[in-house]
Amino acid sequence: MNKQQIKLIIGIVGLVTILNACGIPKVTSRDANREVPEQFVNGNQDSTNIADIIWKDYFHDKYLIALIDTALLYNQELNITLQEINVYNNEILARKGEYLPFVDIGAGGGVEKVGRYTSQGANDANTEIAPGKETPDPLGDVFVGAFATWEIDIWRKLRNSRDAAVNRYLATVEGKNFMVTNLVAEVASSYYELLALDSQLKLLQEYIKIQNNALKTVKIQKEAGESTELAVKRFEAEVLKTQAKQFDIKQQIVETENKINFLLGRYPQHIERSEQSFEAPITDSLMYGVPSQLLENRPDIKAAELEITASKLDVKVAKAKFYPSLDITAGVGMQAFNPAYFIKAPESMLYNLAGDLMAPVINRKAIKAEFLSANAEQLQAVYDYEKTVLTAYIEVYNQLSNIDNLNQSYSLKNQEVTVLNQSIVYANGLFTSAKADYMEVLITQRDALDARFELIEYKLMQFNAMIHLYQALGGGWK
Template identity: 60%
Template structure:
């Protein structure tokens, strides 16, 4: 009769555990789309500039020295290194969860039972040795080893460890992405600095031209060929151009300090090339194939790893619905007198327990965790697709920009040459009274603006060269 009752409760328990394991809520997952167009344009060439190391892509030794310093001392990059260490330690923590946990225990205490209770009355009547009663109060000394182990029958713990490994790899790719951005930001700031140097030279040259023209106007006034108005207009133009150099010098200071900040150091002069931006030619760029973005872009690889980790999180959350099997063991010595601890086997204690546990009633929290894990996987899939799309758009935009800037630069170069020549023509015409002073002023002003625009276009060309390298995934190797 007793045996039948035991079997009955075991059967009921098994049915309950089976019911708990089988009633997993259904969710809708998403499969990511990682397809890319066959090519950026009609040409299909697998040669990719992203494979070139930044020390070879940038040929300016001053720029390379700045980048090298930043990669060692930039604070944001060093903070990211610590984040990588944190995720690496998380791997060890997850790994330890599915290994047996073994510990040592030692303790001492005292216990006094009330006499008129079952335990108190029992202790009063127990004799340890002849003519020796149970001591009162009762001391207790314990030395033992214990172990607990959850058998990972559903790979819940192993999947959690794999998710930690994947997130560690994701942080590494995140660090690589920061490196690409850092290299690009320093390069763009460096070329901006060269452009400001060029603009400052242009302003100073224009001041000399305008000052010379002012002297001519003064001579013309003495000869009564122009009025005082012409002299004042030329003086105002010289003052206006002279004030521009201080605005440019302020921009140079701010740009140098921005570079110093990226290098992790206090403000100081930035060593740079003296040949000017005019003599710098953009490097040739090979875009390769769009499918290469999946392997070259760190942010794309990071999004892919985050998606893989999210899928593992679903498996971990799903395993919470299934029964878990735990084993615990204990072995040691226990006695009310320290001298009795060495008396074996009387003082020896041991235990071995197995637990099979599954959620049955309060499963709302587990269900919410499982549904949230699935929702995060869907988010990660969309984020992966968006990252690929963004990478392709960035490359396509920069390729178009490179072509358009090249055409624009060629036309602006011709414009500058024409306006530079027109300055001499207008001066000659003014000396012979065949042109008034306003024509001279406007010609000089147009020439200055066109030279500024030409420098700005060259800077944009260099920035496009940097940005396409970054968009292709170069700079972190």
């Protein structure tokens, strides 16, 4: 190939490239807004953050720590995600292989018999392969060789595709981390729910004793003529109502235990737990840092950012399909009608080298549609990132407000319980001395029981608020 031919080919490539580039739709893109408020509440600028604490140090209950450890090993949903990570890792290998040459080694053989009185048959019959020896009839054909095909990645189409796969792999890893955060929070929340149900059951059993004592008193009063059968029946009904409520709570305990067992990937069994954990005071230390730390600590935000990078690369890959592609094919090997002639090189040697330059010119709608879709998905990834950041900020903000309001509610509810417990003592004393009606005793007992139930629920909500704050800040996956 002389210089003029090379210049002609280069000119054709350049012309085709320019013509194709003129028909590429315009890219509509925008950068993601990564700005967040400077603080959450009260002008806090302290960067100390509970999200930096590993979950084994954040939770202090040994039973809870053992449950979370088991969940991280055997939770089926988490293990499914781990296999998805392997799938994306294999996708990287596939994309990486596409921009390297494909080399195949092959061998084959056959036999061919043509008519003697044909041009090929007549020529074969008159051909001497050695003095006095003609071409054999029928004629065999045996070959062995290596063949290669290679698409030259002129426009980085294949390498960008590989880089997009790498970013999606990393996004999947971050997705797994986000799942770990949620799993840790869910196990912890269910564990404290179980402790709350234990406390409610214990409380019911205490009140059943109190109500039975009141029932004995009213029976004695009836025998003494100081009360009526109606009062006895009302007290009996109240005892039965409280006893029946026990079984509702017992069923909730079974279901909550099995919820935890499901998260741990195992069949129903008893959950070991510690009563003291629920009775412990809630910490007032809220080290929630500053909003900018969410961008580093929240795996879902990091996954969304990686998805933006991958989608931008997808646009470049789709754009490169408008440009010419250059494919090179080559082969080298040995071919003869008898393997014994393989050693007679170069007569038995075969080789080829070819290059193909292909570019879409007419009917490029499919390529255009793919490009426009990639562009739309890139914008979608940007909006998804911004939505994820906004969601994370609001989640933290809501939990901080929730913790503050729950502390106030719990304090007032605790005072209410104290007052109602005193009221039970007064009501029983007044009823015994016939200075109070039995309904006053029943109502006071019922109000006190309801208030103590609500106090337990408030404490559970406080534990959950602390767990969900830790989760919202991005803690639990490290």
